[in-house]
Amino acid sequence: MAASRNPFKPSAGATPPHLVGRDDQIAAVADGLDEGPGSPGRLTIFTGARGVGKTTLLNAVDDVALEHGWLFVDETATTGLMGRLDEHVSHMLEERRPRPKRRLTGINLPASFGGVSTELTPELSAGLRRKLNALLDDLERHDSGLLLTIDEVHVSLPDMREIAALAQHMVREQRQFALVMAGLPSAVSGLLSDGVLTFLRRADKHVLGDVSIDEVHDALVATFEENGRAMTPEASELAAEATFGYPFLIQLVGYHVWRATDGGVADLDAVDAGISAARRRLGSLVHETALADLSDLDRTFLVAMSVDDGPSQMADLRRRMGEVSPQHANTYRRRLMAAGMIEQVSHGKVAFALPYLRDFLREHGAAYGLGPDEL
Ligand SMILES: Nc1ncnc2c1ncn2[C@@H]1O[C@H](COP(=O)(O)OP(=O)(O)OP(=O)(O)O)[C@@H](O)[C@H]1O
Ligand SMILES: [Mg+2]
Incomplete structure (x- = not known):
């Protein structure tokens, strides 16, 4: 073994040498696969601050599926999600079919042939739901199933509605199917409170935090x-x-x-x-990215917090921000909690949720709104 090879994996979604403190979450999903359709672990959502290990845990859950003899598809909630899912399922279906000697798919014949589209493998042109059912028919005959993991879920992607409808259908039909999602707290609360996606509210939600x-x-x-x-x-x-x-x-x-x-x-x-x-490195990898997602006012709130050596009083923050109203201050507080940047420690007191964020803001605060000198 080469002693010089660095075994640690400090990059987003990279599988660490030891996955610390996530046994419960993994067991919950594994139980879901064992227990059968309707088990809570088969519809799961992980949430937590940046860098807490959501993507890494989804990867670990994919491994659980493999250990159970299941197939998995791992995806991210970005534009084109349904199209990509369709491709994965089509591909899996095709892999499991005996191959015909010659197959022409979706050839557009010229107008002299009537201009119709000839589709020699009808299942490929059918809806995703039908393909998924066909795939599951085959998998279930072999005591297997399909896990779909979706990272970085958020309500603003229209495809999430279709995913929710698809998952609902699969659960109702008692298929060997599981859906495990992950997202930042604000994105997940948006998803779960959306009127159209009510089915996802049934998801078993795990808030990932720091480990021991x-x-x-x-x-x-x-x-x-x-x-x-x-x-x-x-x-x-x-x-x-x-x-x-x-x-x-x-x-x-x-x-x-x-x-x-x-x-x-x-x-x-x-x-x-x-x-x-x-x-x-944490500053450039996590703090900068997390701060870039926020509004100027939310960042100013954080810079105002960085003046304190421990938890901050809301009243002090309002004063430091130039006597903003309690309502406004509460709006910033709520948004920053939803973004996983701060947490409420007691009534009227908030603290940073990310380690060393205070130090980072003290050093770089001027670039993020008002500097401590102005406070
Ligand atoms: N349970 C764990 N034990 C040890 N290391 C971990 C654990 N979970 C994640 N890590 C490591 O932490 C880093 C960040 O993990 P990951 O990218 O999964 O976080 P994330 O929550 O998805 O972040 P983001 O919100 O930015 O997408 C990676 O380097 C990963 O290897
Ligand atoms: Mg991630």
């Missing part, structure tokens, strides 16, 4: 050891704490500590260097 520092510690130590290195006890404890249990940081801290390790054992120096590098 003890489990992070064990995963870091195991990853080092499995890859031919070690960590001193002080180093592994400090590194685990520096992740705050936030999944993206587990990979970033692990990756940069590994890089900073000279020789086979990570010590406190390597961890110090690794944590600084991880924090810088």
